[in-house]
Amino acid sequence: MSRWHFWRSGDGAVSIYLVVSTAAMLLVTSLLIDIARIAAFQKQSELAAQSGIRSALSAYDGELYEQYGLFGAGGTDRGELFAQAVELNWNPDDKGFRLLRGRTESSHVNSYEVLGNHAVFTRQVLEETKYKAPIDFTIEIASKFVPMASSMKEASMSVEMLEQVRRLYDEREKRLQEVLSLQKQMAADMRNSIGALVQSAVGIASGYSMYVQWRMADAMRGANEEPQHTASIQTYRNHAYSTASLLAANCAAVLQSHREKQQKAEALLQEAERLNEEMHAIIQRLREEGAGDGFDRMNRQSLQDGSSGSHGAQGDLSAFGEAREAADKLVLKQAWFAAYRMELQEQTADMQKVNAAAAAFGQAVTASLGGYDSSGVLSETSRQLELAYHAYAAKYDQQGTVIQARQNELDARRSNDRERKSNEAAANSKLGQVRQLIQAMAAAPNQGANRETFREVQKRMEASLKFNEAAEAQLGEGGTSTDSSEKAGEETRKSMASISTIFSGMADLLEGIRDPLYINEYIIHRFTSFDPRLFGRISEGGGSQAAFTSALALENQEVEYILYGFHEPAANVAAAYGELFSIRLAIRTMEGFIASRALGHPLLVLSAAVLYGIENSIADMATISQKGTVELSKYAPAELSYLDYLRLFLILHGGGSKRTARMIAVIEHNTDLTLTSVSTGLTGELTSSVNLWFLPGLMRSFALTGLLGGKVKNNRYEATHTIGWSYG
Structure with a gap:
């Protein structure tokens, strides 16, 4: 009984319960303390990794940034910087009590973005230029063009319409001239084949009475008399028969020829009518379509400097409308x-x-010579023949009323053609001089060393395209060149199309499409461009031409190369010169329309405007070769530099992977870097651990469930953190 009494006794029960509950509380408290320390450690490790990756990125290539404003990892070893920054997080300077004693188990740094990636490169360019662009494009460039928007729109519409109409007009008039020539040939065939025979027929009819008398005299001769008129009678008969026969044959041949030439003439007339209808359709279509909406969008702009879309030649816009209306x-x-x-x-x-x-x-000749006295019939038929012949000749011969009327009408329509053709010939001649100069630029000699540089840059460009999986069949883009086969009018039309594209591009920029602007401004201010004063040297020969040739190194024309993409040293400069001339031609032709408005005939106005444009554009090229700048227009008196025009050409040609690849290629050439190996984004992986104070076995069980986000190893909690960061 005594032993069971012990267990049933109430003495000390509270103490045992207290011990049990206290042990449980200690267990839970220990567990919570280590869990709290793990949570704090997780945060500290994350902060350490972030600090480490920032430290790793602090080592950037100074030359790349100074020259091009681009960030790329360089200098000190990035893994070492990461490890040092992390270590400083575990070992602060104070030596007191430390709740967490973390340590680095392993760490390393990887690249996840490189500057050679076009998207990354473009993003950095945009960030660089967005805050540091040295000029405001809206004020510096666009505001100078806005006052010309209306005038250039009218000029573009006029050139487009009249140039297309001119080509069709000339073809139509050529067909109509051929029709008239066929009419004249028909009349000439008539005159040459029948004219003399008609006169012979009239003579035969008038001589018939003598023929009758000869026959009567011979018939009334005496029995012993010989016929006196046998020879004359036979001669007359032979002449009459042969004339009538030849006349009939020639008339039939001429009539057949008329029918054949009539068919040809009608076919030519139908072709002329088709061309005429096409002229009408073009006039109506272009009136409805108008010019590119870029002019109108620019015209609606109100800029910071107070410029607006009011054009500089408000009172003279009627000149363009008059020319287009006259096209009807x-x-x-x-x-x-x-x-x-x-x-x-x-x-x-x-x-x-x-x-x-x-x-x-x-028939009358046959009847009259057959023994019947048909003098009246013969005389009447010859008279009718003569009347029919002269009626035809009066209408269609050289001075015939119909032919003369057609000739006068043709001459009236072409009254200005001689002056127009003279203008066109002069314009083509002067345009030929410009082409020769551009060809001389492109063919500059002694480019061996420069060519090697361009080949090396081409390889870098191709590698960049391949890396970005954007290579195309043709790696060279090229710019606008002056085709030697084109005439002045067509060249002017293409110039107007180019400036229309430029106005559309500027309107895009002003309406908020800013990325292309920032990239273009980056190109202008981070790369070198050709000295325009050297343009004039090519035509001077001797040492001046040698100076031009020696200036064609890549480092003197980086902007032009990025813009056009030719891998021949002189080709990019020649393209820039040709495009500059083209833009000046468009602007000067606009002025030429206003200056030539009094000429009246629309095609004469067009030819005079084109000649004016070419002559003044040549003078502008001489000015920019001397000063480096040229006045935009007498209706917009603002000075634009060669660099400003390059900005316009960058808008004209747009961007794309190939232009970005060329930018990268030039940068790599100048810095001797390979941007596909230059990191702009890093990932740092840190594996660290902290000691556990209580119950590591129990914490290991928790870790196995995945609740702790790490693992327990040798009485230490271990976790891995991966942090990514980039320059932007």
Whole structure:
């Protein structure tokens, strides 16, 4: 009984319960303390990794930043910097009690972004230029063009319409000239084949009475008398028969020729009518479409300097409208072609009348010489033949009323053609001089060393494209060149199209599409451009030409190379010169329309405006070769530099992977770096541990469930953190 009494006794029960509950509380408290220390350690490790990756990124390539404003990892070993920064987080200077005694188990740094990636490169360029662009494009460039928006729109519409109409007009007039020539040939065939025979026929009719008298005299001779007129009678008969026969044959041949030439003439007339209808369609279409909306969008801008879309030649805009309205007068009515077609048919019909009269005369000759006295019939048929012939000749011969009227009408339409053709010939000649100069630039000699540099840059560009998986079939883009086969009018039309694209691009920039602007400004201010004063040296020869040739090294024309992408040393500079001339031609042609408005005839106005544009553009190129700048227009008196025009050409040609690849290639050439190996983003991986104070076995069980986000190893909690960071 005594032993069971012990267990049933109440003495000391509270103490045992207290011990048990206290042990449980200590267990839970220990567990919570280590969990709290692990949580604090996790945060400290994360902060250590962040500090380490920032320290690793602090080592950037100074030359790359100073020259191009780009950040790329360089200098001190990035893994070492990461490890040092992390270590400083574990070992602060104070030596007191430390709740956490973390240590680094392992660490390393990897790259996850490189500057050679086009997206990364472009992002850095945008960030660099967005805050550091040295000029405001809106004020410096666009505001100078806004006052010209209306005038350039009108000029572009006029050149586009009149140049297309001019080509069709010349073709139409060529066809109509051929129709008239066929009419003249028909009349000439008539005159040459029948004219003399008609006169012979008239003579035969007038000599018939003598023929009758000869026959009567011989018939009334005496029995012993010989015929006195046998030879004369036979001669007359032979002459009459042969004339009638030849007249009939020639008339039939001429009539057949008329029909063949009529068919040719009608086919040419139909072609002329088609060209005429095409002229009308083009005039109507271009009136409805107008010019590019870039002009209108620029015209609506209100800029910071107070400029607005009011053009500089407000009172003179009517000159463009007058020229386009006058284009309607160049179009012939459909009724005109119908009347001409009827005229061709009437000419053949009139020839048929002559043929019929000749046939009637031949029958009268046969009857008259066959023994019947048909002097009246013969005389009448010869008279009808003569009347039919002269009626035809009066209308269609050299001075015929129909032919003369057609010739006068043709001459009236072409009254200004001689002066127009003279203007066009002069414009083509002067344009040829510009082409020769551009060709001389492109063919500059002694470029062996420069060519090697361009080849090396080309390889870098191709490698960049390949890395970014953006290579295309043609690695060279090229710019606008002056095609030697094109005439001045077509060249002016292309110039107007180029400036329309430029206005659209500027409107985009002003309306908020800023990324292309920032990239273009980066190109302008971070790369070198050609000295425009050297343009004039190429035509001087001797030492001046040698100076031009020696200046074609890549380091003197980086902007031009990035813009056009030719890998021949002189090609990019020649392209820039040609494009600069093209833009000046568009602006000066606009002025030429206003200056030539009094000439009246639209095609004459066009030719005079183009000649004015070419002559003044050549003078502008001389000015920019001397001063480096040129006045935009007499209607917008603002000075633009060669560099400003390069800005416009960058807008004109747009961007893309190939331009970015060329920028990277030039940077790599100048810095001797390979941007595909230059890191801009790093990932740092830190594996660290902290000692556990209580119950490591129990914490290991918790770790196995994944609740702690790490693992327990040798009485230490271990975790891995990966942090990524980049320059932007």
